[in-house]
Amino acid sequence: MIDFLHDAGLANCRLGLEMNHLPAQTAEKFKKRLPQARIVDSNRAVDWAWLIKSDLEISVIKEAAAIADAAMVRATEVIRADVREPDVVAEIVATRVRGAKGKASTGFTPIGPLFLCSSPRTRVAHYPWSQGTIRHGSQINLEVTGVRHG
Structure with missing residues (x-):
């Protein structure tokens, strides 16, 4: 995923990660390999989407x-x-x-x-x-x- 973000020219964009669902070492890997990215916790965004059922x-x-x-x-x-x-x-x-x-x-x-x-x-x-x-x-x-x- 990190390589894809680099290859797609998205390594310095805002990136939402579900921090509650990621091992700490994985989150650290994202932060280390994407130092220019603005990494935000997106747990609530996904949770809210799951609440609404068709x-x-x-x-x-x-x-x-x-x-x-x-x-x-x-x-x-x-x-x-x-x-x-x-x-x-x-x-x-x-x-x-x-x-x-x-x-x-x-x-x-x-x-x-x-x-x-x-x-x-x-x-x-x-x-x-x-x-x-x-x-x-x-x-x-x-x-x-x-x-x-x-």
Whole structure:
């Protein structure tokens, strides 16, 4: 990106960076390699743009929520003692790819993030599934999303 700005003759322009989303070392790299640029924090500009949703965006969000709901229902059907975590995940993924209410998942990552872990590994957040088997009385941590693109 920095090379592109130099090549395009924009190395001395005003540059907005989302400072909350950049590692500190990346922001420093921009400041060091673009000493003539006026770098400003543009977090609020992007946040405000994300707040306003079109009718299409709202519709797609509802479709994604329906997919997540369907996946969670399927999870409650298949999570049982003596079932392997990968088998549970496979059922959840299949449901998410098929979608809900006639709308399949879409995009480059139609399954999106998916985390499932059972006792004794539940002390760590966002932990991927293992080859383990769910035991009777296990705590289950499950994070499921639905993915749709308009």
